[in-house]
Amino acid sequence: MFPTNFGFTWTPGVMFFLGAFYTVLLVVLTTVSMSFYRAWQSKRTANVDSLRWKEEFHDLPKYDRHCRHEFTGEFRERVCENTFDCRSCQMHGTVVALRTDTADIGEEQYGMSIPADRLYHRGHTWVRTEGRGEYTIGLDDLGTRMIGKADSMALPEVGSKLTANGPGWWATRSGIDVRVLAPMDGVVTAVGTAADDWVLKIRNEHADLRHLLEPREAGPWILREMERLQLAMTEDGMAASLADGGVPSEDLPKSCPKANWPSVWGQMFLES
Amino acid sequence: MLLAFGVYALARCLILGLNQTNMDNRFAFGLWIFLDLTVIALGAGAFFTGFLLYILRRHELKSVINSAVVIGFICYSGAILLLMVDVGQPLRAWFTFWYPNVHSMLTEVTFCITCYLMVLAIEYVPVILKNRKLRYIPSFLCFEFELHKLMYVLAGVGTFLSFFHQGSLGGLYGVMQARPFAYREGFFIWPSTFFLFIASAMAAGPSFLVLTTMLVEKISGKRLVEHSVLSLLGKISGMILIVYVFLKSLDTMVWINHTSPSAGVEAYRYYQWQPFGSWILFAEIVLFGLAPALILMNKSKREDMRWLVSAAALVCSGIALNRFVLTIQTLSLPSLPFDPFLSYSPSWQESAAFLAVVAYGVLIYSFSYRYLPLFPQERDLEASHVSH
Numbered sequence: 001m002f003p004t005n006f007g008f009t010w011t012p013g014v015m016f017f018l019g020a021f022y023t024v025l026l027v028v029l030t031t032v033s034m035s036f037y038r039a040w041q042s043k044r045t046a047n048v049d050s051l052r053w054k055e056e057f058h059d060l061p062k063y064d065r066h067c068r069h070e071f072t073g074e075f076r077e078r079v080c081e082n083t084f085d086c087r088s089c090q091m092h093g094t095v096v097a098l099r100t101d102t103a104d105i106g107e108e109q110y111g112m113s114i115p116a117d118r119l120y121h122r123g124h125t126w127v128r129t130e131g132r133g134e135y136t137i138g139l140d141d142l143g144t145r146m147i148g149k150a151d152s153m154a155l156p157e158v159g160s161k162l163t164a165n166g167p168g169w170w171a172t173r174s175g176i177d178v179r180v181l182a183p184m185d186g187v188v189t190a191v192g193t194a195a196d197d198w199v200l201k202i203r204n205e206h207a208d209l210r211h212l213l214e215p216r217e218a219g220p221w222i223l224r225e226m227e228r229l230q231l232a233m234t235e236d237g238m239a240a241s242l243a244d245g246g247v248p249s250e251d252l253p254k255s256c257p258k259a260n261w262p263s264v265w266g267q268m269f270l271e272s
Numbered sequence: 273m274l275l276a277f278g279v280y281a282l283a284r285c286l287i288l289g290l291n292q293t294n295m296d297n298r299f300a301f302g303l304w305i306f307l308d309l310t311v312i313a314l315g316a317g318a319f320f321t322g323f324l325l326y327i328l329r330r331h332e333l334k335s336v337i338n339s340a341v342v343i344g345f346i347c348y349s350g351a352i353l354l355l356m357v358d359v360g361q362p363l364r365a366w367f368t369f370w371y372p373n374v375h376s377m378l379t380e381v382t383f384c385i386t387c388y389l390m391v392l393a394i395e396y397v398p399v400i401l402k403n404r405k406l407r408y409i410p411s412f413l414c415f416e417f418e419l420h421k422l423m424y425v426l427a428g429v430g431t432f433l434s435f436f437h438q439g440s441l442g443g444l445y446g447v448m449q450a451r452p453f454a455y456r457e458g459f460f461i462w463p464s465t466f467f468l469f470i471a472s473a474m475a476a477g478p479s480f481l482v483l484t485t486m487l488v489e490k491i492s493g494k495r496l497v498e499h500s501v502l503s504l505l506g507k508i509s510g511m512i513l514i515v516y517v518f519l520k521s522l523d524t525m526v527w528i529n530h531t532s533p534s535a536g537v538e539a540y541r542y543y544q545w546q547p548f549g550s551w552i553l554f555a556e557i558v559l560f561g562l563a564p565a566l567i568l569m570n571k572s573k574r575e576d577m578r579w580l581v582s583a584a585a586l587v588c589s590g591i592a593l594n595r596f597v598l599t600i601q602t603l604s605l606p607s608l609p610f611d612p613f614l615s616y617s618p619s620w621q622e623s624a625a626f627l628a629v630v631a632y633g634v635l636i637y638s639f640s641y642r643y644l645p646l647f648p649q650e651r652d653l654e655a656s657h658v659s660h
Contacts, residue, residue: 005371036418
């Protein structure tokens with residue numbers, strides 16, 4: 001069969017069979033080798049956090065990917081295909097340019113605190129501009145209630161670089177690690193303590209925060225998030241029953257210990 | 273427990289030899305080969321769905337491709353495991369590649385199945401690397417991302433390999449001139465069974481995918497895939513099945529009227545040996561062929577999940593019956609005037625070994641379902657279910 005074997009002869013059948021077999025092997029090996037090579041290259045050159053977010057965003061259900069302009073009624077229904085990165089979304093720029101209403105909303109919506117001095121990320125964090133390229137980052141009110149009293153926090157080291165939508169920090173609750181997405185790019189300059197109402201301070205001289213929600217958008221978004229939370233907490237096979245009043249407790253995992261919290265956190269903090 | 277019991281039986285067969293089975297020199301193919309052929313046909317959903325998704329761009333099938341790959345991997349790895357025990361001497365497995373018999377269809381099957389299992393394993397890798405924890409390892413993330421981009425190449429290779437090994441498995445019976453019940457004429461070096469096996473596997477693969485998805489939906493109590501996708505799989509299965517039924521009927525007519533009489537045996541005589549009466553031919557072509565094909569071709573019927581599942585079950589049963597007929601009935605029938613009609617029933621070791629493969633498959637699939645995104649639409653459907 002093979003040239004090294006006793007009695008081997010080159011016949012058309014043998015040539016066809018060996019040719020097909022070795023071609024297949026060559027194609028498979030080339031494909032895998034190319035993937036290895038390109039993976040090695042992208043690990044060196046591309047931003048791994050951005051890559052991970054792209055993958056995760058792609059796997060998020062449509063229900064979690066609604067466009068921010070849907071919350072404000074500027075679109076009736078629109079699913080984001082742009083990894084929540086409004087900075088590169090042409091439609092976002094057009095819609096914002098058409099806005100005339102500048103009225104602000106109150107600092108509390110549906111029992112959730114939404115201070116007007118900050119911008120909000122869809123992964124339940126906020127960003128406050130401190131000036132001179134300094135920013136403060138924290139967990140929003142609903143995010144704080146969803147995690148409750150964390151057992152521990154794994155914060156990035158001072159000097160480390162954060163990427164918008166990459167992992168910001170980890171909170172551990174009941175032995176489960178909850179990943180919180182970083183709302184913006186920057187270098188960590190300080191980390192908060194449990195007593196602080198913020199988590200990280202970061203520096204970025206050229207920050208572009210157009211992808212973050214303004215307080216007026218955060219109000220209707222929070223309403224949608226509270227619905228999403230109740231749906232996520234609905235037991236398998238049960239129909240959702242939405243509360244028509246009240247405010248989520250300060251420590252939801254403690255109040256609802258039977259909920260499937262790894263799944264709820266995964267869904268609410270946008271981990272596919 | 274089932275797995276442990278089966279592994280014990282497998283070990284006995286490997287260590288003590290095939291005297292642990294009820295096969296002999298005359299009945300050289302038994303339960304294992306019959307079930308190997310069946311699971312390989314049922315696992316064809318992997319290559320066919322990959323072909324439809326990556327080559328023909330039927331994007332709707334994205335929601336079942338991961339499950340199809342895992343099912344294909346289980347079917348092929350399980351079949352190869354049983355073949356390894358059947359052939360024996362696993363330490364000399366490389367002989368088949370280094371000293372192959374170029375005149376045997378099995379050589380082509382061995383080469384193709386081995387290559388295709390390798391392709392399936394590579395296709396399984398990105399599914400594994402999509403695990404939430406593994407994504408945090410940058411090398412895995414980048415590799416998964418890049419490999420996924422080249423998946424269409426692997427889908428093409430898988431289709432090429434599957435075409436040939438599914439065909440050669442059928443060709444294996446069709447070239448047996450000394451067994452006029454199985455022998456068929458054909459085209460060039462390929463007997464008609466070569467093409468019939470390809471068509472039947474392409475019809476059975478999507479149906480098996482429908483069955484497994486519905487079973488997992490039933491067990492988990494969740495909607496996993498939009499039912500329009502399952503209906504599409506049913507339609508594809510039905511369309512190919514109708515072609516298969518036509519070709520099979522044509523082939524049977526030629527065999528009854530020309531091939532078998534030319535070999536000196538009138539075809540009706542094969543069906544005088546009970547329990548293999550002519551009912552088996554009717555069941556194979558009409559009950560498990562034409563009937564499910566007509567159901568699946570009917571839009572309103574296949575959109576009703578009860579009809580769809582029943583038709584898919586009939587298709588899969590039909591494939592099993594076809595492989596049973598070609599393997600067991602062929603070997604049971606006498607081929608010489610002094611030959612007796614043989615009967616065969618598998619030993620407990622043979623049955624336990626197969627059950628071990630079933631247990632292995634259930635374990636792999638369960639772990640994959642638990643830890644990997646087998647059904648990407650699951651969360652979308654869950655959200656729409658609870659919100660309505």
